[in-house]
Amino acid sequence: MVCTTIKKGVDCFFMTNNGCQFNGGSCHTIVEQCIGCQKILDLPTGQYCQSFPDPAMRWRIGRCSMATHAKSTPSKVNGKLNPLKASKRRAG
Numbered sequence: 001m002v003c004t005t006i007k008k009g010v011d012c013f014f015m016t017n018n019g020c021q022f023n024g025g026s027c028h029t030i031v032e033q034c035i036g037c038q039k040i041l042d043l044p045t046g047q048y049c050q051s052f053p054d055p056a057m058r059w060r061i062g063r064c065s066m067a068t069h070a071k072s073t074p075s076k077v078n079g080k081l082n083p084l085k086a087s088k089r090r091a092g
Contacts, residue, residue, distance in 0.1 A: 001015040001016060001017075002015065003015050003020070003027075004019075005019065005020050005025070005026050005027075006020075006026045006027050006043070006045055006048065007027060007041065007043060007048055008043075010041065010050075012027075012053075014027075014053060022053045022054075023054070027048050027049075027053040027054070028048075028053065028054045028055065028056065029046045029047055029048060029055075030047045030048065030049055030055050031055050031056045031059055033055075033059045033064070033067075033070075034047075034049060034055050034059075034064070034067070035069075036069035037049075037064075037066075037067055037068050037069045037070075038068040038069070039051050039066060039068060049066075051066045052064075052066070
């Protein structure tokens with residue numbers, strides 16, 4: 001349904017005939033880590049995320065899964081190789 005509280009005119013999953021069913025009754029503004037993301041909505045009432053009603057919860061555990069501006073860093077490989085396996089790889 002279309003939001004009638006904070007994000008007026010935007011399709012929202014939490015909106016029902018009885019109003020916003022999200023915890024607290026409305027969406028929350030973005031947090032500092034969200035700045036630069038392409039999913040930010042600039043509205044007269046503030047900046048909000050298109051994907052999540054509470055962006056702070058997404059960043060509390062780690063990186064937001066929908067962040068378009070955050071690059072994932074590859075995990076560091078141990079670097080230790082078995083010399084026998086390494087010699088077989090070179091030979092093969």
